[in-house]
Amino acid sequence: MNKAMEASRELKAMDELATLKSPIHSFCPLSKLLTTIFYIVVVMSFHKYDIVGLVVLILFPLIVYSISTISVSTCFKKLRLVLPLVILVGLFNPFFDKDVLFHIGTFAVTGGMVSMVTLMMKGVFSLMASFILIATTPIEEICSAMRKLFVPRILVVLILLTYRYIGIMLDEVAIMYDSYMLRAPRQNGIHVSAWGSFLGQLILRSMDKATSLYESMNLRGFKGEYDYRFTREKNRFSKLYAAIFCLLILVCRFYNIPSLIGSLFT
Protein backbone atom coordinates (compact mmCIF):
# COMPACT_ATOMS: atom_id res chain seq x y z
CA MET A 1 0.00 0.00 0.00
CA ASN A 2 1.44 3.41 -0.91
CA LYS A 3 1.77 6.21 1.63
CA ALA A 4 -1.08 8.28 0.21
CA MET A 5 -3.44 5.33 0.48
CA GLU A 6 -2.25 4.74 4.02
CA ALA A 7 -2.86 8.39 4.91
CA SER A 8 -6.30 8.25 3.36
CA ARG A 9 -7.12 5.14 5.40
CA GLU A 10 -5.91 6.80 8.56
CA LEU A 11 -8.13 9.77 7.87
CA LYS A 12 -11.12 7.49 7.35
CA ALA A 13 -10.18 5.58 10.47
CA MET A 14 -10.69 8.83 12.40
CA ASP A 15 -14.32 8.75 11.32
CA GLU A 16 -14.55 5.24 12.69
CA LEU A 17 -12.97 6.20 16.00
CA ALA A 18 -15.50 9.02 16.26
CA THR A 19 -18.42 6.62 16.05
CA LEU A 20 -17.26 4.21 18.75
CA LYS A 21 -19.38 3.91 21.86
CA SER A 22 -18.20 5.37 25.15
CA PRO A 23 -19.50 7.99 27.59
CA ILE A 24 -17.19 10.59 26.04
CA HIS A 25 -18.45 9.77 22.55
CA SER A 26 -22.02 10.22 23.68
CA PHE A 27 -21.59 13.70 25.17
CA CYS A 28 -22.93 16.58 23.13
CA PRO A 29 -20.30 18.09 20.79
CA LEU A 30 -20.78 21.60 22.11
CA SER A 31 -19.85 20.54 25.66
CA LYS A 32 -16.78 18.74 24.38
CA LEU A 33 -15.72 21.60 22.12
CA LEU A 34 -16.11 24.19 24.88
CA THR A 35 -14.24 22.07 27.39
CA THR A 36 -11.39 21.52 24.91
CA ILE A 37 -11.14 25.22 24.05
CA PHE A 38 -11.21 26.08 27.75
CA TYR A 39 -8.49 23.53 28.45
CA ILE A 40 -6.23 24.85 25.68
CA VAL A 41 -6.69 28.45 26.85
CA VAL A 42 -5.83 27.47 30.42
CA VAL A 43 -2.79 25.46 29.29
CA MET A 44 -1.55 28.41 27.25
CA SER A 45 -2.06 30.78 30.17
CA PHE A 46 0.69 29.22 32.29
CA HIS A 47 3.87 31.19 32.78
CA LYS A 48 6.80 29.97 30.70
CA TYR A 49 8.69 28.80 33.81
CA ASP A 50 5.73 27.18 35.57
CA ILE A 51 6.45 23.54 34.73
CA VAL A 52 5.23 22.21 38.06
CA GLY A 53 1.83 23.86 37.74
CA LEU A 54 1.49 22.77 34.14
CA VAL A 55 2.32 19.10 34.72
CA VAL A 56 -0.95 18.54 36.57
CA LEU A 57 -2.91 19.59 33.50
CA ILE A 58 -2.02 16.25 31.92
CA LEU A 59 -4.79 14.85 34.12
CA PHE A 60 -7.59 16.11 31.87
CA PRO A 61 -6.50 14.33 28.67
CA LEU A 62 -5.49 11.22 30.59
CA ILE A 63 -8.89 10.92 32.28
CA VAL A 64 -10.74 11.58 29.03
CA TYR A 65 -8.62 9.06 27.14
CA SER A 66 -9.26 6.39 29.75
CA ILE A 67 -13.03 6.97 29.68
CA SER A 68 -13.17 7.12 25.88
CA THR A 69 -11.45 3.75 25.39
CA ILE A 70 -9.02 5.38 22.97
CA SER A 71 -5.43 4.80 24.01
CA VAL A 72 -2.90 7.59 24.37
CA SER A 73 -0.58 5.60 22.12
CA THR A 74 -3.18 5.87 19.32
CA CYS A 75 -2.98 9.63 19.68
CA PHE A 76 0.82 9.71 19.47
CA LYS A 77 0.79 7.25 16.58
CA LYS A 78 -1.66 9.33 14.58
CA LEU A 79 0.08 12.59 15.40
CA ARG A 80 3.58 11.30 14.74
CA LEU A 81 4.10 13.79 11.92
CA VAL A 82 2.89 16.82 13.86
CA LEU A 83 4.55 16.12 17.20
CA PRO A 84 8.12 16.82 16.02
CA LEU A 85 6.97 20.24 14.80
CA VAL A 86 5.48 21.01 18.21
CA ILE A 87 8.71 19.95 19.87
CA LEU A 88 10.75 22.05 17.42
CA VAL A 89 8.92 25.22 18.50
CA GLY A 90 10.82 25.63 21.76
CA LEU A 91 14.11 24.17 20.64
CA PHE A 92 15.90 27.50 20.36
CA ASN A 93 14.84 28.90 23.74
CA PRO A 94 17.97 27.63 25.57
CA PHE A 95 20.10 29.77 23.24
CA PHE A 96 18.21 33.00 23.93
CA ASP A 97 17.39 32.76 27.64
CA LYS A 98 20.52 31.81 29.53
CA ASP A 99 19.58 33.05 33.03
CA VAL A 100 20.22 30.29 35.54
CA LEU A 101 17.06 29.46 37.48
CA PHE A 102 18.32 26.65 39.69
CA HIS A 103 20.88 23.88 39.91
CA ILE A 104 20.45 20.14 39.83
CA GLY A 105 23.66 19.04 41.51
CA THR A 106 26.27 20.93 39.57
CA PHE A 107 24.12 21.25 36.46
CA ALA A 108 22.77 24.75 35.92
CA VAL A 109 19.22 24.79 34.62
CA THR A 110 18.60 27.96 32.62
CA GLY A 111 15.31 29.76 31.96
CA GLY A 112 15.60 28.78 28.30
CA MET A 113 15.66 25.09 29.16
CA VAL A 114 12.63 25.38 31.42
CA SER A 115 10.67 27.47 28.93
CA MET A 116 11.55 25.00 26.18
CA VAL A 117 10.10 22.13 28.17
CA THR A 118 7.05 24.22 29.14
CA LEU A 119 6.41 25.13 25.50
CA MET A 120 6.73 21.52 24.44
CA MET A 121 4.37 20.41 27.17
CA LYS A 122 1.84 23.07 26.22
CA GLY A 123 1.99 21.91 22.61
CA VAL A 124 1.70 18.23 23.42
CA PHE A 125 -1.13 18.74 25.93
CA SER A 126 -3.09 20.89 23.48
CA LEU A 127 -2.61 18.34 20.72
CA MET A 128 -3.71 15.52 22.99
CA ALA A 129 -6.88 17.41 23.93
CA SER A 130 -7.62 18.35 20.32
CA PHE A 131 -7.06 14.79 19.18
CA ILE A 132 -9.43 13.30 21.72
CA LEU A 133 -12.07 15.82 20.63
CA ILE A 134 -11.68 14.83 16.97
CA ALA A 135 -11.42 11.13 17.80
CA THR A 136 -14.64 11.11 19.79
CA THR A 137 -16.68 13.56 17.70
CA PRO A 138 -17.46 13.32 13.99
CA ILE A 139 -16.35 16.37 12.02
CA GLU A 140 -19.98 17.23 11.20
CA GLU A 141 -20.81 17.41 14.90
CA ILE A 142 -17.80 19.62 15.61
CA CYS A 143 -18.86 21.93 12.79
CA SER A 144 -22.40 21.95 14.08
CA ALA A 145 -21.09 22.93 17.53
CA MET A 146 -18.98 25.68 15.98
CA ARG A 147 -22.09 27.11 14.34
CA LYS A 148 -23.76 27.14 17.76
CA LEU A 149 -20.82 29.24 18.94
CA PHE A 150 -21.60 31.68 16.13
CA VAL A 151 -18.53 30.86 14.06
CA PRO A 152 -19.36 32.24 10.59
CA ARG A 153 -21.13 29.74 8.35
CA ILE A 154 -18.67 30.19 5.51
CA LEU A 155 -15.74 29.33 7.78
CA VAL A 156 -17.44 26.23 9.16
CA VAL A 157 -18.37 24.95 5.69
CA LEU A 158 -14.82 25.65 4.57
CA ILE A 159 -13.40 23.57 7.42
CA LEU A 160 -15.80 20.73 6.76
CA LEU A 161 -15.31 20.61 3.01
CA THR A 162 -11.54 20.98 3.34
CA TYR A 163 -11.53 17.99 5.68
CA ARG A 164 -13.48 15.95 3.13
CA TYR A 165 -11.41 17.32 0.24
CA ILE A 166 -8.17 16.11 1.84
CA GLY A 167 -9.54 12.56 1.76
CA ILE A 168 -10.51 12.88 -1.89
CA MET A 169 -7.13 14.32 -2.79
CA LEU A 170 -5.26 11.57 -0.98
CA ASP A 171 -7.29 8.94 -2.84
CA GLU A 172 -6.41 10.58 -6.13
CA VAL A 173 -2.73 10.77 -5.18
CA ALA A 174 -2.81 7.07 -4.32
CA ILE A 175 -4.35 6.12 -7.68
CA MET A 176 -1.97 8.33 -9.66
CA TYR A 177 1.06 7.14 -7.71
CA ASP A 178 0.22 3.47 -8.27
CA SER A 179 -0.40 4.12 -11.93
CA TYR A 180 2.96 5.92 -12.21
CA MET A 181 4.92 3.27 -10.32
CA LEU A 182 3.46 0.45 -12.41
CA ARG A 183 5.10 2.02 -15.42
CA ALA A 184 8.28 3.13 -13.67
CA PRO A 185 9.42 0.04 -11.79
CA ARG A 186 13.01 1.11 -11.27
CA GLN A 187 12.20 4.42 -9.62
CA ASN A 188 11.97 4.97 -5.90
CA GLY A 189 9.42 7.73 -6.23
CA ILE A 190 8.05 10.17 -8.72
CA HIS A 191 10.85 11.60 -10.81
CA VAL A 192 11.38 15.33 -10.49
CA SER A 193 10.64 15.80 -14.21
CA ALA A 194 7.10 14.52 -13.65
CA TRP A 195 6.32 16.61 -10.57
CA GLY A 196 4.77 19.48 -12.52
CA SER A 197 2.39 17.40 -14.58
CA PHE A 198 1.64 15.13 -11.62
CA LEU A 199 0.65 18.08 -9.46
CA GLY A 200 -1.34 19.71 -12.27
CA GLN A 201 -3.22 16.50 -12.96
CA LEU A 202 -3.82 15.98 -9.28
CA ILE A 203 -5.38 19.40 -8.87
CA LEU A 204 -7.56 18.96 -11.95
CA ARG A 205 -8.69 15.47 -10.97
CA SER A 206 -9.40 16.28 -7.36
CA MET A 207 -11.24 19.45 -8.39
CA ASP A 208 -13.34 17.41 -10.80
CA LYS A 209 -14.20 14.97 -8.07
CA ALA A 210 -14.85 17.71 -5.54
CA THR A 211 -17.18 19.46 -8.02
CA SER A 212 -19.10 16.25 -8.56
CA LEU A 213 -19.41 15.75 -4.82
CA TYR A 214 -20.57 19.32 -4.32
CA GLU A 215 -23.15 18.89 -7.08
CA SER A 216 -24.39 15.79 -5.34
CA MET A 217 -24.78 17.78 -2.13
CA ASN A 218 -26.60 20.56 -3.95
CA LEU A 219 -28.98 18.09 -5.53
CA ARG A 220 -30.01 17.02 -2.06
CA GLY A 221 -30.83 20.52 -0.94
CA PHE A 222 -27.50 21.59 0.58
CA LYS A 223 -27.49 25.33 1.17
CA GLY A 224 -24.32 25.68 3.16
CA GLU A 225 -25.72 24.79 6.58
CA TYR A 226 -24.56 21.67 8.34
CA ASP A 227 -26.48 20.16 11.21
CA TYR A 228 -27.22 16.62 10.29
CA ARG A 229 -25.26 14.27 12.40
CA PHE A 230 -27.75 13.02 14.91
CA THR A 231 -28.06 9.30 14.67
CA ARG A 232 -26.80 8.75 18.18
CA GLU A 233 -28.63 9.85 21.29
CA LYS A 234 -26.82 12.55 23.21
CA ASN A 235 -25.90 11.88 26.81
CA ARG A 236 -28.02 14.00 29.17
CA PHE A 237 -25.02 14.47 31.44
CA SER A 238 -23.14 16.48 28.79
CA LYS A 239 -23.43 19.75 30.67
CA LEU A 240 -22.31 18.06 33.85
CA TYR A 241 -19.29 16.68 31.98
CA ALA A 242 -18.35 20.18 30.81
CA ALA A 243 -18.91 21.67 34.27
CA ILE A 244 -16.90 19.04 36.16
CA PHE A 245 -13.96 19.13 33.79
CA CYS A 246 -13.86 22.92 33.55
CA LEU A 247 -13.88 23.03 37.36
CA LEU A 248 -11.09 20.46 37.52
CA ILE A 249 -9.05 22.46 35.01
CA LEU A 250 -9.63 25.66 36.99
CA VAL A 251 -8.57 24.00 40.23
CA CYS A 252 -5.42 22.76 38.54
CA ARG A 253 -4.81 26.26 37.23
CA PHE A 254 -5.16 28.20 40.46
CA TYR A 255 -3.95 25.70 43.05
CA ASN A 256 -0.53 24.19 42.88
CA ILE A 257 -1.62 20.61 43.31
CA PRO A 258 1.88 19.05 43.42
CA SER A 259 2.90 21.49 46.22
CA LEU A 260 -0.30 20.78 48.13
CA ILE A 261 0.25 17.05 47.87
CA GLY A 262 3.89 17.55 48.86
CA SER A 263 2.87 19.62 51.91
CA LEU A 264 0.77 16.71 53.13
CA PHE A 265 3.92 14.68 53.59
CA THR A 266 6.23 17.34 55.00
Added chain:
Amino acid sequence: MIELQNVSYSYSDDKKSLNSVSFKINRGERVGLIGANGAGKSTLLKSLVGLITTEGSIKVDDITLSNKTLSEVRKKIGYVIQDSDNQMFMPTVIDDMVFGPINYGMSKPDALEKATKMLETLGISHLKDRYNHKISAGEKKMASIATILTMEPDVLMMDEPSAALDPHNRRVLINMLNKIPLTKIIASHDLDFILDTCDRVLLIRDGQIVADGKVDDILTDKILLEANSLELPFCLQGRN
Protein backbone atom coordinates in the same frame (compact mmCIF):
# COMPACT_ATOMS: atom_id res chain seq x y z
CA MET B 1 -44.57 15.29 -16.08
CA ILE B 2 -41.32 16.35 -17.79
CA GLU B 3 -41.29 18.45 -20.92
CA LEU B 4 -38.26 19.73 -22.80
CA GLN B 5 -38.52 22.22 -25.62
CA ASN B 6 -35.54 23.12 -27.81
CA VAL B 7 -33.01 22.52 -25.07
CA SER B 8 -29.45 23.27 -26.19
CA TYR B 9 -26.12 23.41 -24.45
CA SER B 10 -22.45 23.60 -25.35
CA TYR B 11 -19.36 23.23 -23.16
CA SER B 12 -17.63 26.47 -24.18
CA ASP B 13 -16.50 25.08 -27.55
CA ASP B 14 -18.41 25.33 -30.81
CA LYS B 15 -19.83 21.83 -30.78
CA LYS B 16 -23.23 21.59 -29.16
CA SER B 17 -23.53 18.87 -26.53
CA LEU B 18 -27.30 19.22 -26.62
CA ASN B 19 -28.85 20.45 -29.80
CA SER B 20 -32.46 21.53 -29.73
CA VAL B 21 -33.70 18.57 -27.71
CA SER B 22 -37.46 18.26 -27.28
CA PHE B 23 -39.50 15.45 -25.73
CA LYS B 24 -42.13 14.68 -23.11
CA ILE B 25 -42.12 12.06 -20.40
CA ASN B 26 -45.39 11.12 -18.75
CA ARG B 27 -45.87 10.13 -15.13
CA GLY B 28 -45.00 6.50 -14.47
CA GLU B 29 -43.03 6.01 -17.69
CA ARG B 30 -39.75 4.10 -17.54
CA VAL B 31 -37.46 5.72 -20.06
CA GLY B 32 -34.05 4.50 -21.16
CA LEU B 33 -31.64 7.07 -22.52
CA ILE B 34 -29.13 5.37 -24.77
CA GLY B 35 -26.30 6.53 -26.95
CA ALA B 36 -22.58 6.12 -27.55
CA ASN B 37 -19.90 7.68 -25.34
CA GLY B 38 -20.04 11.47 -25.57
CA ALA B 39 -23.48 11.45 -27.21
CA GLY B 40 -24.88 13.77 -24.54
CA LYS B 41 -26.67 11.43 -22.14
CA SER B 42 -25.10 12.75 -18.94
CA THR B 43 -25.38 16.35 -20.14
CA LEU B 44 -29.08 15.83 -20.74
CA LEU B 45 -29.55 14.38 -17.25
CA LYS B 46 -27.61 17.25 -15.70
CA SER B 47 -29.75 19.77 -17.55
CA LEU B 48 -32.93 18.26 -16.08
CA VAL B 49 -31.82 19.06 -12.53
CA GLY B 50 -30.26 22.39 -13.38
CA LEU B 51 -26.64 21.39 -12.86
CA ILE B 52 -25.97 23.13 -16.16
CA THR B 53 -27.83 26.12 -17.52
CA THR B 54 -29.30 25.42 -20.92
CA GLU B 55 -31.12 27.35 -23.61
CA GLY B 56 -34.76 26.39 -24.19
CA SER B 57 -37.37 25.37 -21.69
CA ILE B 58 -37.54 22.52 -19.19
CA LYS B 59 -40.75 21.91 -17.28
CA VAL B 60 -41.28 19.45 -14.46
CA ASP B 61 -44.91 19.11 -13.36
CA ASP B 62 -45.62 22.47 -15.02
CA ILE B 63 -42.83 24.13 -13.06
CA THR B 64 -40.40 25.82 -15.42
CA LEU B 65 -36.82 25.14 -14.38
CA SER B 66 -35.04 28.33 -13.34
CA ASN B 67 -32.82 29.52 -10.51
CA LYS B 68 -35.92 30.28 -8.46
CA THR B 69 -37.47 26.85 -8.91
CA LEU B 70 -34.24 24.86 -8.71
CA SER B 71 -34.88 23.55 -5.22
CA GLU B 72 -38.47 22.55 -6.06
CA VAL B 73 -37.42 20.71 -9.22
CA ARG B 74 -34.56 18.93 -7.46
CA LYS B 75 -36.99 17.74 -4.82
CA LYS B 76 -39.10 16.17 -7.58
CA ILE B 77 -36.25 14.61 -9.54
CA GLY B 78 -33.88 12.36 -7.64
CA TYR B 79 -30.62 12.02 -9.52
CA VAL B 80 -28.36 9.06 -8.82
CA ILE B 81 -25.01 10.05 -10.26
CA GLN B 82 -22.70 7.58 -11.94
CA ASP B 83 -19.95 7.44 -9.34
CA SER B 84 -21.42 6.34 -6.03
CA ASP B 85 -18.27 7.52 -4.25
CA ASN B 86 -19.26 11.06 -5.11
CA GLN B 87 -22.85 10.48 -4.05
CA MET B 88 -21.95 9.05 -0.66
CA PHE B 89 -19.90 11.68 1.11
CA MET B 90 -20.96 11.21 4.72
CA PRO B 91 -19.22 8.72 7.04
CA THR B 92 -22.02 6.15 7.26
CA VAL B 93 -24.90 5.07 5.03
CA ILE B 94 -27.57 6.34 7.43
CA ASP B 95 -25.89 9.75 7.70
CA ASP B 96 -26.00 10.02 3.94
CA MET B 97 -29.62 8.96 3.76
CA VAL B 98 -30.89 11.64 6.12
CA PHE B 99 -28.82 14.39 4.50
CA GLY B 100 -31.37 15.20 1.79
CA PRO B 101 -34.61 14.98 3.80
CA ILE B 102 -33.27 17.24 6.55
CA ASN B 103 -32.10 19.79 4.02
CA TYR B 104 -35.61 19.81 2.66
CA GLY B 105 -37.03 20.60 6.07
CA MET B 106 -37.93 17.20 7.49
CA SER B 107 -37.48 16.80 11.23
CA LYS B 108 -34.54 14.71 12.37
CA PRO B 109 -36.55 11.81 13.88
CA ASP B 110 -38.83 11.66 10.83
CA ALA B 111 -35.86 11.57 8.47
CA LEU B 112 -34.29 8.78 10.47
CA GLU B 113 -37.50 6.79 10.50
CA LYS B 114 -37.99 7.27 6.78
CA ALA B 115 -34.43 6.27 6.02
CA THR B 116 -34.73 3.15 8.14
CA LYS B 117 -37.96 2.16 6.39
CA MET B 118 -36.41 2.74 2.99
CA LEU B 119 -33.50 0.48 3.84
CA GLU B 120 -35.98 -2.21 4.92
CA THR B 121 -38.01 -1.80 1.73
CA LEU B 122 -34.90 -2.20 -0.41
CA GLY B 123 -33.71 -5.11 1.70
CA ILE B 124 -30.46 -3.47 2.69
CA SER B 125 -31.04 -2.79 6.39
CA HIS B 126 -27.69 -4.38 7.18
CA LEU B 127 -25.97 -1.40 5.56
CA LYS B 128 -27.53 1.15 7.90
CA ASP B 129 -24.58 1.85 10.17
CA ARG B 130 -21.86 0.70 7.82
CA TYR B 131 -19.08 3.08 6.82
CA ASN B 132 -19.33 4.23 3.23
CA HIS B 133 -15.68 3.52 2.54
CA LYS B 134 -16.03 -0.06 3.72
CA ILE B 135 -18.94 -1.28 1.60
CA SER B 136 -18.61 -2.88 -1.81
CA ALA B 137 -19.37 -1.12 -5.10
CA GLY B 138 -22.68 -3.00 -5.41
CA GLU B 139 -23.74 -2.13 -1.88
CA LYS B 140 -22.70 1.46 -2.45
CA LYS B 141 -24.86 1.65 -5.56
CA MET B 142 -27.86 0.30 -3.64
CA ALA B 143 -27.18 2.70 -0.81
CA SER B 144 -26.83 5.65 -3.17
CA ILE B 145 -30.22 4.83 -4.68
CA ALA B 146 -31.64 4.59 -1.16
CA THR B 147 -30.30 8.06 -0.31
CA ILE B 148 -32.22 9.47 -3.25
CA LEU B 149 -35.42 7.49 -2.64
CA THR B 150 -35.53 8.70 0.97
CA MET B 151 -36.16 12.16 -0.44
CA GLU B 152 -39.37 10.78 -1.96
CA PRO B 153 -38.84 12.10 -5.49
CA ASP B 154 -41.46 11.76 -8.23
CA VAL B 155 -38.81 10.83 -10.76
CA LEU B 156 -35.78 8.59 -10.33
CA MET B 157 -33.01 9.50 -12.70
CA MET B 158 -29.88 7.38 -12.97
CA ASP B 159 -26.63 7.73 -14.87
CA GLU B 160 -25.01 4.42 -15.86
CA PRO B 161 -26.42 2.53 -12.86
CA SER B 162 -25.00 -0.84 -13.89
CA ALA B 163 -21.44 0.39 -14.37
CA ALA B 164 -18.98 -1.41 -12.06
CA LEU B 165 -21.56 -3.93 -10.88
CA ASP B 166 -20.99 -7.67 -10.99
CA PRO B 167 -23.73 -9.82 -12.62
CA HIS B 168 -25.35 -10.71 -9.30
CA ASN B 169 -25.54 -7.12 -8.06
CA ARG B 170 -26.69 -6.02 -11.49
CA ARG B 171 -29.59 -8.47 -11.29
CA VAL B 172 -30.41 -7.37 -7.74
CA LEU B 173 -30.48 -3.76 -8.95
CA ILE B 174 -32.77 -4.62 -11.88
CA ASN B 175 -35.21 -6.42 -9.57
CA MET B 176 -35.11 -3.53 -7.14
CA LEU B 177 -35.73 -0.92 -9.84
CA ASN B 178 -38.64 -2.89 -11.24
CA LYS B 179 -40.30 -2.82 -7.83
CA ILE B 180 -40.07 0.96 -7.48
CA PRO B 181 -43.25 2.51 -8.88
CA LEU B 182 -41.75 5.83 -9.97
CA THR B 183 -41.14 7.60 -13.24
CA LYS B 184 -37.64 6.56 -14.24
CA ILE B 185 -35.03 7.90 -16.59
CA ILE B 186 -32.04 5.62 -16.93
CA ALA B 187 -29.03 6.62 -19.02
CA SER B 188 -26.86 3.70 -20.00
CA HIS B 189 -25.18 1.94 -22.85
CA ASP B 190 -25.82 -1.37 -21.11
CA LEU B 191 -28.71 -2.18 -23.43
CA ASP B 192 -29.59 -5.42 -21.68
CA PHE B 193 -30.11 -3.39 -18.53
CA ILE B 194 -32.35 -0.96 -20.40
CA LEU B 195 -34.27 -3.86 -21.90
CA ASP B 196 -34.96 -5.21 -18.43
CA THR B 197 -35.92 -1.95 -16.77
CA CYS B 198 -37.51 0.38 -19.34
CA ASP B 199 -40.60 0.58 -21.59
CA ARG B 200 -39.50 3.46 -23.77
CA VAL B 201 -36.17 4.43 -25.25
CA LEU B 202 -34.69 7.73 -26.35
CA LEU B 203 -31.66 7.34 -28.60
CA ILE B 204 -29.31 10.29 -28.53
CA ARG B 205 -26.49 11.12 -30.94
CA ASP B 206 -24.39 14.29 -31.04
CA GLY B 207 -26.77 15.97 -28.64
CA GLN B 208 -29.89 15.23 -30.65
CA ILE B 209 -32.68 12.73 -30.12
CA VAL B 210 -32.54 10.52 -33.20
CA ALA B 211 -35.08 7.91 -32.13
CA ASP B 212 -37.89 7.74 -29.62
CA GLY B 213 -40.02 4.65 -29.26
CA LYS B 214 -40.88 1.45 -27.47
CA VAL B 215 -37.99 -0.50 -26.05
CA ASP B 216 -38.90 -3.58 -28.10
CA ASP B 217 -38.83 -1.61 -31.33
CA ILE B 218 -35.60 0.30 -30.85
CA LEU B 219 -33.47 -2.28 -29.11
CA THR B 220 -34.24 -4.85 -31.80
CA ASP B 221 -33.35 -2.50 -34.66
CA LYS B 222 -29.83 -3.67 -35.45
CA ILE B 223 -29.26 -1.17 -38.26
CA LEU B 224 -30.34 1.80 -36.15
CA LEU B 225 -28.23 0.72 -33.20
CA GLU B 226 -25.11 0.06 -35.27
CA ALA B 227 -25.46 3.38 -37.02
CA ASN B 228 -25.23 4.94 -33.56
CA SER B 229 -22.17 3.01 -32.35
CA LEU B 230 -24.31 0.59 -30.36
CA GLU B 231 -25.22 -3.02 -30.89
CA LEU B 232 -28.11 -5.34 -30.12
CA PRO B 233 -28.44 -6.33 -26.46
CA PHE B 234 -26.46 -9.53 -25.80
CA CYS B 235 -29.63 -11.45 -25.01
CA LEU B 236 -30.93 -10.70 -28.51
CA GLN B 237 -27.71 -11.48 -30.35
CA GLY B 238 -28.26 -15.24 -30.36
CA ARG B 239 -24.62 -16.00 -29.61
CA ASN B 240 -23.64 -19.55 -28.77
